[in-house]
Amino acid sequence: MTESPATRPLTLHEDRALPADPVTRPIAREIYQEIKGLPIVSMHGHVPVEWFADDTPFPDPAQLLVVPDHYLLRMIVSQGRYTLADLGVPTLDGSAVTETDPRTIWRRFCENWKAFRGTPTRFWMEHELVTIFGITQRPSAQTADAIYDQIAAEIATPGFRPRNLLDRFAIETIGTTDPAWASLEHHTALAAQGYGERILPTFRPDPVLHLDNPTFAHDVLATGAAAGVTVSDYATYLDALRAQRLRFKAAGGTATDHGHLVADTTPLPDDDAARLFDAAFTGRPVTAAQVSAFAAHMLFQMAAMAADDGLVMQIHPGVERGHSRTMTARYGADKGYDIPFAVEYTRALRPMLEAFGHHPNFRTIVFTLDEDVYSRELAPLAGVYPAMRLGAPWWFIDSPEAMRRFRETATETAGFLNLSGFVDDTRAFCSIPARHDLARRIDAGYLGRLVAEHRLDLDEAVDTAIDLTYRLPKLAYEAR
């Protein structure tokens, strides 16, 4: 094969994603050298705990790298040629023909390589292909098969089992995300095998805090059952949540996570909350306004419980999930149709921060997909309330330009020490090292610029880079 655009070599430049200007780059490079080898602290993400508990091999390149990655799927779908089913995503009701040949799925991804130019997926995937699989050619229709074979061969090796990858990726700690009713059996089993401090559960109770969940009563009862509490009313519902939070903590968990639509934390009078709970629990109708009010109330209750049990409270609002109801009905959640919208924080978080923002046992990490609020709302809040940390750029904005903007807009008011440090939040396991590497490069570039502009000394910049990479996420997610 001669070298054409489609078969050009794929290489990683050692200075990639560092600033171009010749004064800043050497400083950034010097800072990056000090952090590139630090262990990965990955306290929030969506890798299934079963992968580690069972430690089974990954089936094939498509199931490993394409099908579970909604960043990849959405971009290919947007090009109009392939549907989700063509990319291996099964329909919930089996109504469409789903492509099952992994090689065909992989080819469709490689054909669309051009569409990823300028996106973080391109950056992460290049990193994965080169450093994990030793690929040396640009993905394209022409090179798809050869790349497929090389990845498939690597996957088949014993070193590619999930637990071995933890070592290979230098992941010191990884948090999973688990439902409120989780039995935690996998975490228990892993703990018995010495992984108790390395693979941690995270308590994610969204379905039992939202009264419009169609299986609300079922999920509440399941949560109670897991916790050993018979739920019959609002009081026992709170008991079940409290008890199950403690079970997560006993299993090594240090945090909870809350994906509410908005950031509202306004509590209701207890009687009102109890009445709303009873209505939904017994299958009576609740209005959309009541659903929102109860969700806000329960976010406040979660903060109250956190001030008691010391679990760190993560808040991730502002996404319209399943924007295309047709596609969501066909393929299910998390397939690329989640779209952010503007969310207010200053007033929404006020009840929680007024009540617990100075509580020595409370810690909340607040995330956003709306970059506007960094300088206007979240940095000013994190810059005064001791209990609050500002989370790293998340999801769509976990990308080179957006991470730079985050540093530029949040740091001046929040400082560095009121941040969570880097958090990857991915379900694409093999992308974790790439994501952390990119974040480290962007941080080195920003700090390098502060040094080049004589706004920070080099020793301080290196110390701060280590904070952002390693110390701050450890501190931010430490149970209190």
Place this chain on the structure above:
Amino acid sequence: MTESPATRPLTLHEDRALPADPVTRPIAREIYQEIKGLPIVSMHGHVPVEWFADDTPFPDPAQLLVVPDHYLLRMIVSQGRYTLADLGVPTLDGSAVTETDPRTIWRRFCENWKAFRGTPTRFWMEHELVTIFGITQRPSAQTADAIYDQIAAEIATPGFRPRNLLDRFAIETIGTTDPAWASLEHHTALAAQGYGERILPTFRPDPVLHLDNPTFAHDVLATGAAAGVTVSDYATYLDALRAQRLRFKAAGGTATDHGHLVADTTPLPDDDAARLFDAAFTGRPVTAAQVSAFAAHMLFQMAAMAADDGLVMQIHPGVERGHSRTMTARYGADKGYDIPFAVEYTRALRPMLEAFGHHPNFRTIVFTLDEDVYSRELAPLAGVYPAMRLGAPWWFIDSPEAMRRFRETATETAGFLNLSGFVDDTRAFCSIPARHDLARRIDAGYLGRLVAEHRLDLDEAVDTAIDLTYRLPKLAYEAR
């Protein structure tokens, strides 16, 4: 005349608007070289079709360069010394003395040259003065007359007729904006003279979709008359719109354009829509809320028709037109008093995108004046729905810094292939080459930085630059 600040030479540096840093600039220059000579595809704008149909000479420098350019007018008005009438804009009722001497108007512009520092008008006007008219001195009170004479002499040459300028400016295609009731006679005449694929009409039905238009019934009837449909009710109203869209398509049109206040696309039940139409059509009162609801309903209907006839649907919301009602009453629309405001898209576009976002025959190009929504809403939407393209920065944000921010905030989530490429949207004909040249330089700079930061290879950057300049606008505006 000796050289004073007011009479310094006016020159264009070949590297203008390219990044300053010495690593990125040569790469950007290399990319720019590959696109600077490409033909101009100008699919959306406000140059009157009569100029081409009649091919009459332009009257004078003031009428060519000052009076029709609301960017220019507003900046001079803001300085407080001259009113719009002083700058040659007639009052609607003749109530004020309007300056009619073109040389005086031109002098007033030149006196205010300083006020344009740092604005895109300065950049465009310099480009026009040097490359089109060969001006060599900075505009100022001292140089105004000499410059005026030189422009006037150039305008008087046969080469300066509108059709000759199309060739001189290398404009391959230009879209005009035409009312729903347009007879399209000029386009028909131009087509007969071989301009049918070069000068295209665009269907702009805002006045017949907004029930508070004071001449609503008249405009609807005129639309019907143009289409050969007698409108008597909601059903025949839709028929007239459908028929007239097809006439535009037959006359070479590929697109429609919609300047609604907000982006809402929520359809009404047909009966409700019919009742609202009847009320307005027969002169009965409608509320502001009904006007908004009907406009949203009709935006949805336009999408439905587009999915049938394949005309590309442009949406340009978010401007409070005629912010100063006094000035608008005195001088009319489009005189610099239009002010943007925040507009929501995620929920507003949902009905349309759920219904037609995967339709193979539907294409919508969505614009904004609110930069916040690029990363939060529009890039995530364009990055998954095959039917949607994200339009180029428009109007106030069609400027060097804002175009850079657009690349930085939209690309990571939308990629390049979900964009419309550059669209100029101007009524200042002579500024078209300058606007395209500036956009090409900014794109070359952004792509150059991606190369300098090893995030893209140079061959890919050049290919993408050609996409953004030429291929993407051709593709985006292709009737389906």
Place this chain on the structure above:
Amino acid sequence: MTESPATRPLTLHEDRALPADPVTRPIAREIYQEIKGLPIVSMHGHVPVEWFADDTPFPDPAQLLVVPDHYLLRMIVSQGRYTLADLGVPTLDGSAVTETDPRTIWRRFCENWKAFRGTPTRFWMEHELVTIFGITQRPSAQTADAIYDQIAAEIATPGFRPRNLLDRFAIETIGTTDPAWASLEHHTALAAQGYGERILPTFRPDPVLHLDNPTFAHDVLATGAAAGVTVSDYATYLDALRAQRLRFKAAGGTATDHGHLVADTTPLPDDDAARLFDAAFTGRPVTAAQVSAFAAHMLFQMAAMAADDGLVMQIHPGVERGHSRTMTARYGADKGYDIPFAVEYTRALRPMLEAFGHHPNFRTIVFTLDEDVYSRELAPLAGVYPAMRLGAPWWFIDSPEAMRRFRETATETAGFLNLSGFVDDTRAFCSIPARHDLARRIDAGYLGRLVAEHRLDLDEAVDTAIDLTYRLPKLAYEAR
């Protein structure tokens, strides 16, 4: 003491805060050289007039540099170890033990030096420590005492009296902020001593424009008393405001300042306004909506009065004051718990700008803490209405990155001549030179980049730098 990170030398690089890239920096340096020595025009701030009237020495380093600076206080509080009381802020009711030893307070600040990395406080404080006090070591627990002693010694010198500092800091004019009922005795006394054109009062009537002020009637009566008007109803209330504005003008004042929650300027019918005034004035209840409506009405009235008396009208909306009601009840206002939120301007300012936006005697300077509105709303408004100037970045966004963003987002639509130039707005007197120096460096950097990108000639950049530093604030705040 050997050199450890905690005792490293503290130095100021002559190129600090200039762009790093080697092409732009020398140009920026050249521009900065032309403005660094210009006198300071500080037309808006919160330094108490008593300091100048009494010209008493400052008590100690903590009272000078820590206790009055809410930027400093909030960052230390956010670290969770010290409360405001620990930092010398007294509780309103004496309920907590307040640290009174200035050396201990100073140590607590120095211990937290790391927390300020990347913040403007770090930049300003370094500037102050080095240029005013000759400090040569980095603040830290180890160096705190030595630094304290050196500052204390400097403070004790006669040259450190407030009036001497005006000369030392090259402050040509400084505006104070004074309540509507101010007797202006200090300003009168200062005028008698030749400071009448140097130290100017600013009329700040917020408490008498907001009906929910618990001491509304008292404050209104006090305003009347100061003005020599007996207030008994709405008409005499307006008379008192008019008269007191004229007293401010006679005392050298050129401006008013308005810290409303939002920017609404919608007038009420006079009868409605009179009824609302009467209710609050006689202690009858008013609703939150009525409070807002009356505040908006009075903002419009202030504009009407400004068009009469020529005082420049500053508007500073968009801050939720005292976000933690507990901490505000304990320590009072302005202690770091003020948090911005999104504020709309396009529609809010419309009534005022339609009525007075072209009035030759009216001038309004509009500020924001919400960076989103620069390009979307405020620059487009300032770019057409002759009466409006866009204020400099304020409070949280008076920082290197945010000032750069301001230049990049506001300039292209507003130009430079529709801006107020730099305004510091501080109560930390010693930080004034640092703040102006930083702004000059950022402006030099931005203008240097325009030159490096061939978008502006060097002579124009220098001229504009002088405008932004000196001429524009003089012009913007000139009484009409």
